[in-house]
Every structure is written in structure tokens, then in C-alpha cells.
Amino acid sequence: MFERLDTLPADPILGLMAIYRADPDAKKVDLGVGVFKDARGETPVLAAVRKAEAAVLARQTSKTYVAPAGNAAFNSAMERQVFGANHAVLAADRVRSIQGPGGSGALRLGSELIRIASPQATVHVSLPSWANHVPLLSNTGLKLARYPYYDAGKGAIDFGAMCKALEQLPAGDVVVLHASCHNPTGADLSQAQWQELLPIFRRRGLLPYIDMAYQGLGTGLDEDAYGIRLFAAELPELLVAASCSKNFGLYRERVGVLHFVVDKPAVALAALSQEVRIARSLYSMPPDHGAAIVAEILGNDALRASWVQELATMRDRINGLRRQVVAKLGEIAPGHDFSFIAKQQGMFSLLGLTVAQVTQLRTEHHVYMTDDSRINIAGLGEHNLDYFAQSVAQVL
Ligand code: LMR
Numbered sequence: 525m526f527e528r529l530d531t532l533p534a535d536p537i538l539g540l541m542a543i544y545r546a547d548p549d550a551k552k553v554d555l556g557v558g559v560f561k562d563a564r565g566e567t568p569v570l571a572a573v574r575k576a577e578a579a580v581l582a583r584q585t586s587k588t589y590v591a592p593a594g595n596a597a598f599n600s601a602m603e604r605q606v607f608g609a610n611h612a613v614l615a616a617d618r619v620r621s622i623q624g625p626g627g628s629g630a631l632r633l634g635s636e637l638i639r640i641a642s643p644q645a646t647v648h649v650s651l652p653s654w655a656n657h658v659p660l661l662s663n664t665g666l667k668l669a670r671y672p673y674y675d676a677g678k679g680a681i682d683f684g685a686m687c688k689a690l691e692q693l694p695a696g697d698v699v700v701l702h703a704s705c706h707n708p709t710g711a712d713l714s715q716a717q718w719q720e721l722l723p724i725f726r727r728r729g730l731l732p733y734i735d736m737a738y739q740g741l742g743t744g745l746d747e748d749a750y751g752i753r754l755f756a757a758e759l760p761e762l763l764v765a766a767s768c769s770k771n772f773g774l775y776r777e778r779v780g781v782l783h784f785v786v787d788k789p790a791v792a793l794a795a796l797s798q799e800v801r802i803a804r805s806l807y808s809m810p811p812d813h814g815a816a817i818v819a820e821i822l823g824n825d826a827l828r829a830s831w832v833q834e835l836a837t838m839r840d841r842i843n844g845l846r847r848q849v850v851a852k853l854g855e856i857a858p859g860h861d862f863s864f865i866a867k868q869q870g871m872f873s874l875l876g877l878t879v880a881q882v883t884q885l886r887t888e889h890h891v892y893m894t895d896d897s898r899i900n901i902a903g904l905g906e907h908n909l910d911y912f913a914q915s916v917a918q919v920l
Pocket of ligand 1: 537559656
């Protein structure tokens with residue numbers, strides 16, 4: 525039976541991670557997969573995570589099952605963090621949450637729910653978007669389409685084209701938005717743009733599906749959730765997939781959650797029952813360890829304060845690096861304008877190189893980025909910034 529199977533090409537992001545790891549060159553620079561790195565190029569376990577993990581393990585007396593919806597304390601702590609503790613949708617009991625295996629698992633749970641509720645809906649994803657959005661959201665059988673988002677010439681959102689495209693969509697279609705730190709462009713919607721999008725969603729009857737993989741790594745925990753909180757306050761329905769991979773540094777523990785906002789508590793109950801059935805049929809239950817750590821941090825004032833501080837340090841490092849990258853490229857490749865990098869936020873920006881230039885960087889200079897020339901800004905630092913800028917200048 526399995527002889528008929530074709531070998532597939534490697535994943536564009538995870539495949540690159542494997543090639544980088546296999547490269548023995550000491551000069552190699554990893555700007556591929558989106559993980560935070562500190563000034564020494566390491567991805568350490570956060571101090572708040574270490575303390576919370578010790579507390580969780582000390583208290584744990586059993587490894588028995590939790591539940592298909594996951595860790596209840598985690599789910600409700602995440603509702604407060606994502607929507608804000610005093611948000612009207614929480615007071616009105618209009619939110620239900622299911623823990624997913626990572627933000628990716630949460631995105632898939634949302635797609636499964638949409639397919640059951642509205643199999644004819646099309647899911648619209650920004651062009652460009654995170655490569656894995658396409659299979660996660662459409663392998664359920666939902667149709668997938670793209671809407672224009674980024675003007676590479678300007679290094680900014682093409683907001684006019686985006687709005688024009690959304691104005692054409694039929695009622696009931698789903699539009700995926702990035703809450704902050706747009707992957708791969710780093711070009712985020714401003715508060716004014718979120719406000720302009722709101723009447724389009726209302727008028728056209730579109731379902732927003734917001735991916736929040738980087739809360740706190742853009743401008744701040746509250747600022748990065750602005751669009752979610754606005755849409756939740758004003759629209760009858762909304763889906764949010766949140767990840768704790770980056771902001772808690774819990775990548776391999778696979779911690780994420782799907783929140784669904786509906787207009788009545790009875791509908792929320794029905795949707796949750798569907799989600800529980802979906803989870804049970806896909807993987808039965810999500811892993812608990814990382815979720816228990818996040819619940820511990822968010823439920824303890826001292827640990828939360830320490831995590832908020834560590835998150836601010838990560839964010840400040842990325843934002844500082846953005847300015848340094850612009851200055852260094854300006855010095856070494858003066859004929860090229862990379863100033864847009866300092867106006868964007870989060871881990872990623874697109875350098876605007878061709879696939880041939882990206883390949884040359886990889887094969888001749890051992891500088892690794894995805895084929896669309898997305899760089900993980902956090903992979904840069906004092907130790908490799910000069911070398912990176914010189915390598916880019918050589919392929920330009
Ligand atoms: C990325 O975009 O590099 C990250 O979100 C990691 C991943 O799973 O692709």
C-alpha cells in the first residue's frame with residue numbers, strides 16, 4: 525500500500541531548520557524558524573517558566589487524564605489575558621475556550637469547527653501569510669483564498685487593496701487576521717485601521733478569525749490585543765487562536781488555545797460540545813505540562829510580574845535590533861532602502877530579495893532565511909550583524 529506514496533518536499537520553515545543544523549560552518553547565521561534568541565544567540569527557558577514548572581511538579585500527585593478541552597485554569601487565564609479581565613464578552617459569558625496542541629492545533633480546531641458549522645465558507649488568508657496557515661486552515665476541506673495585504677515596494681500594508689477585497693466577500697466567509705507581529709511581513713494593522721475594518725466585517729457579515737501567536741512581542745500585551753478586544757466588543761462572533769510558544773518560550777511544550785466568541789451563552793455551549801468531539805476524534809486530549817505552567821504564571825502575581833518583565837526584555841531586544849539592522853544595512857549597502865524594517869514589529873521582516881539571492885546567501889554565506897527572504901530579526905546580534913549585512917550587500 526505505502527509503495528504508492530510520493531516523497532514530499534520538506535516544510536519551507538522546518539526543513540530550513542534541519543538544513544541549518546546540518547551545516548558545520550562556524551559562521552552560519554540562523555534567521556529561519558521564528559524562535560526568540562538572546563544576545564548570545566540562545567533560546568533560554570524563561571526564569572518565570574522555570575519557577576512555575578518547579579511549583580507545578582512539586583504539587584503534582586498524578587498524571588491522570590485532564591479533559592479533551594484541556595486545562596480549565598489555563599483556558600480561563602488565557603481568556604483574561606487575551607480579551608482583558610474586564611471585557612464585556614467575558615461578563616456576558618459569551619466566550620468558550622478549548623486548549624489546543626500549540627497555536628497550530630488551535631488554528632486547526634477552529635477550521636474544523638467552521639467546516640462543521642458552514643462547510644461552504646471560504647477562508648481568506650492574507651497574501652503573504654505564515655506558510656502553515658494554508659494547510660492548517662484548508663486541509664479540513666474548506667476552500668481557501670487570499671486577500672492582498674502587503675505592498676513590498678513600500679514595506680507597508682496595502683490597506684486600500686485589502687479593504688477593497690474584503691468589501692467584495694460574501695456573508696459568512698472567514699477572514700484570517702494577525703493580531704500583531706504579522707508573519708512574515710512584520711507590518712501590523714494600526715488601531716485606526718482595525719477601526720476601519722470593523723464596519724466592513726459588520727456590513728459584509730464576515731467572520732474574523734484572529735491568530736495571536738505573538739502577544740506582547742509587538743508593542744505590549746494590551747496593545748497587541750487591540751483588534752481582538754475591539755472586534756469582540758462589537759461583533760456577534762469571532763474566533764481567536766492564541767499561542768504561548770513565543771511569548772512564554774514554551775515552543776516544544778505545544779501550548780495554545782482556541783477562543784470562540786458567540787452571541788449567546790447557549791450557542792457557546794453547543795460550539796464547545798462540537799469542539800470537544802473534534803478534539804477527541806483528532807488527538808483525544810492536549811498535553812498538559814506547558815498549559816499548567818502558563819496557568820501557574822498567570823495565576824500568581826509575582827510570577828506574572830516576572831514574566832511580563834522578561835517579555836518586555838525580549839520585545840525591547842527585537843525592537844532595538846530592528847534599528848541596528850537598518851543602520852548597519854544603510855552603512856554597508858547604502859544604495860538600498862531597508863528603513864521599513866524599523867517601522868515593522870515582531871520577529872519577522874521580508875528583505876525583498878529574490879529566491880536566487882536567498883539561495884546564494886545560504887550556499888555561499890551560510891546565512892539562512894526562508895525563500896521569501898523572511899528574516900527572524902532575533903537571530904541577529906553583535907556577534908553576526910556585520911557578517912549578515914556584508915553577506916546581504918554581496919548578493920544585492
Ligand atoms: C515560524 O513562522 O517560523 C514559526 O511560527 C514556527 C513555525 O512553526 O513555523
